[in-house]
Amino acid sequence: MKITFACFCRFWFLLALAGLISMLPFSKIVISISEMVLSAAWALQRFDVAGLGQLLKRDSRLKSALMILPYGLFFVFKSIAAGFRDLYRNKPALVFLSLYLLHIAGLVFTTDFDYAMKDLRTKAPIFLIPLFLGTSKPLGRKWFDAYLFLFLLALIIGTLMYSWKIYSVKYIDIRDVSRNVSHIILGLELALGLFIMAWFIFRKEFPAWSKVLFLLISSWFIVYILYSRSFTGLAVFAVTVMILLPILVFRQKRPGLKVLLAIVMTFVTASAFLYTRGIIKEYYTVHPVDMNRLDSLTSRGNPYMHIRSGYMTENGNYVYLYCQFGELKEEWNKRSRISFDSNGINGEKITYTLLRFLTSKNLRKDADGVDSLSPAEIRAIERGVPNYLFLYNLGMKSRIYELLWGYEMYKHTGDPTGYTLMQRLEFWKASLGIIRGNWLTGVGTGDMNEAFQQQYVKMNSKLPPGQRWRSHNQFLSIFVGFGLFGFLWFLFSLFYPAFKLRGFTDYFFLVFMIIAILSMMMEDTLESQMGVTFITFFYCFFLFGRKEYDRI
DSSP states (O other): OOOOHHHHHHHHHHHHHHHHHHTTTTOHHHHHHHHHHHHHHHHHTTOOHHHHHHHHHHSOHHHHHHHHHHHHHHHHHHHHHHHHHHHHHOHHHHHHHHHHHHHHHGGGGOSOHHHHHHHHHHTHHHHHHHHHHHHSOOBOHHHHHHHHHHHHHHHHHHHHHHHHHHHHHOOSSGGGTOTTSOHHHHHHHHHHHHHHHHHHHHOTTSOHHHHHHHHHHHHHHHHHHHHTTOHHHHHHHHHHHHHHHHHHHHHOOOHHHHHHHHHHHHHHHHHHHHHHHHHHHHHTOOOOOOGGGOOOBOTTSOBOBOOTTOOOEETTEETTSSBOHHHHHHHHHHHOSSOTTSBOTTSSBHHHHHHHHHHHTTOOBSHHHHHTSOHHHHHHHHTTOOOHHHHHOOSHHHHHHHHHHHHHHHHHHOOOTTOHHHHHHHHHHHHHHHHHHSTTTOSOSSOHHHHHHHHHHHHTOOSOGGGOOOOSSHHHHHHHHHHHHHHHHHHHHHHHHHHHTTGGGBHHHHHHHHHHHHHHHHSOGGGSHHHHHHHHHHHHHHHTSBSOOOBO
């Protein structure tokens, strides 16, 4: 087989594509390198080697040597121009790429150009990936499957690495486990991986042993999501299942399979509801205490403090009953390297964390309570673990407990600090406040940070300065930045290509879009390099990057 220059460029294009998809669970740096290689390979794919040779042959050797660089650059620019002409003919890809042009247009209303330039660099994949995949030769079935397998392999390796880190180092903040990729983005990738394997399991051409293997891998992904307490990953997966199953039932022509899918849908929905309701009921079940018969002295003869009006409970036990702070301080300082009056590793007061942890075990807050703690539990309290369930039960129960605790604290104090869901409500409140004052044009590409800081001051927000973040909702974020017309164009550029190419009748694209939209409702998914790369790559890969669709 003769290897041409075009084949050579295509090889590097496919290799860079493999580097990009395999590094989504791992590395920003390798993804950036892959994008640069993709850029070079794409720019040279249409390079007219024969035309360059003919030009050089017409000239003398000296002139050819002097002109090879100018001629070469001319043909490179000619190749790039041909690529943009191909993009112009691919209207859906061009419309999606216009999301990046929207951010450029937002410079008109920007005063902070330093941040605007940083934002444009971060979102460069929105320009590059639809340009590359929308104008290059689409992948056949074998290549498409091979890239999906590579993505699944990367997820397997990544989850094994991260689970070992969780086990060996005992991370409490999951964000510290995978520093190069957000735990939220990893959860979205795992959710997508589960649906990819579900499709392979039902593909007839795969042998039985491979389907068993896919089932085992799927089980491992679910175990990891639970083990790492990836609430976003589990919630997105569960909601996607509940949205997808009715669609499959509606479109299914075989009566038997339609009934089976309807049963599965009912079972999954009921199980999720009953499981969540059971945890909520358990959380709000308070162990009865006779307030008139409380012990007044510790085993060492010191008086207890009982705050009977305290509303806070931990695992059904009142936090501010049986407190003897003198004994707590003395015994804690004997056993811990962090002072009782200091902050723990996570920034929370040791005093507060210790009270909650002892209460969660139904221990009294005195010397005997601290003395009964194991060395591992002492280390956990130092890291900010407030409940023993969070240490020994890394499943979703502890995550739901955290959300409920945050809700109760916000309800009684009005302070959302440190509580994920309540902080999001504060972010959304700030976003709506900015939108009311800038609903037509938005604040511009680079001024969103400053606009949010000003809005938090207006609101007299109780969030500390270090946690006064942006929308954590991509739709609100777009509205804040670009106003009403920018928001409408964002929706158009997101959905028009899919409707034009009937993407919502394709299994992979439909699943991905449900995941993407759900993520954008809870996160600024397009505001980080890994998030924007994940969304943009799979959007273009499933919609523009292959020859045939998997219609459902």
